[in-house]
C-alpha cells in the first residue's frame with residue numbers, strides 16, 4: 417500500500433508593504449513549490465531597521481497577506497533575517513521544508529545575504545521576481561500623482577481640479593508610465609490568478625463574487641486624477657484575493673440593467689467608505705436600487721487611496 421506522504425510546507429517572508437501583484441505572483445509561485453504555504457510578515461521594527469518605515473502597519477499588512485488565495489498560514493512579526501534560531505523554529509515548530517525568496521538579492525544592512533543560512537543547509541528555493549512593480553515604485557507613483565497637494569488640492573475631487581490634473585498631471589503620469597508600466601498580463605497569467613472554479617460556485621446563489629474594476633479613463637473622469645495602478649495591475653490585485661471569483665475588466669461606472677441581466681447579478685453591494693466623486697448628481701447604483709437589489713455594507717476600515725497617499729506625503733522624507 418502506498419503511504420500517505422506528509423505535505424510539503426514552504427515558507428516565504430517579506431514586508432508586503434502596499435501589497436501589489438508582484439507580491440501575489442511571488443506567493444503564487446512559492447505555493448507551487450509545495451503543498452502548504454506559510455507566510456512570514458516582517459515586523460514594523462525589523463523593516464524600520466533594515467529598509468526604513470513601512471507605509472502600512474503590521475496589522476494592515478497581515479490583513480492583506482491573509483486575504484491572498486495562495487496563503488495557507490501567516491506568521492506575524494517575522495524577522496527580516498533568517499537567523500539560526502528562527503530557522504530552527506521554522507523547521508521544528510512550523511514543519512517547514514523550504515524557505516523561499518525571489519531571485520533578487522536580499523541584503524542586510526551589513527551587506528550579507530539574509531538567506532545565507534538557509535542556502536547553506538540546502539533548504540532554500542527561489543522564484544522569479546516580477547519586473548516592473550515594487551513598493552518603492554508605488555510610493556513614487558503616489559508622490560507624482562498627488563504632487564499637486566503642495567498646491568493645496570489633495571482631494572482632487574472638484575471640477576476645477578479635474579482640469580488642473582488633466583493638464584499638469586499628464587506629463588508626470590506619462591513619465592511614471594514610461595518607467596513602470598511595460599507590464600502586460602497575458603490571458604495565461606490572468607488564468608493563473610483566477611479560481612478556475614467559476615462555474616461550480618456560480619450555481620450556488622450568493623456564493624459567487626463578481627468584481628467590477630473600472631478602467632483608467634473612467635477613474636480619471638470621476639476622481640480627477642489617474643489611478644496609481646493601471647487597469648491590468650488592479651485586475652490582478654483583485655483576482656489575487658481569495659474571496660473574488662471573477663472580475664469584469666473595465667466595468668462601466670454605472671451598473672446598468674444590461675449588466676445585471678448579462679452576468680445574472682442578484683445583489684449589488686457597495687461599502688460605506690468611498691473616495692468622493694467629482695461628478696455630482698449621478699448615482700451609479702440607481703438601476704439596482706430601483707430593482708431592490710442594492711445593499712450598502714459597512715467598510716471595516718476607513719483606508720482609501722487618498723488616505724494612504726496622505727501618509728506617504730506627510731512622511732515624505734522618511735521614505
Ligand code: CTP
Pocket residue numbers: 428429430431432433438439441442516517518519520544545546547548549550551552
Ligand atoms: N517580490 C517579487 N516581485 C516583486 C516584488 C517582490 O517577486 N516585484 C517578492 C520578493 O522577492 C520577496 C517577496 O516578494 O520574495 C516579498 O517581498 P518584500 O519583502 O515585500 O520586498 P521587496 O523584495 O523589497 O519588494 P518591494 O520592492 O515591492 O518592497
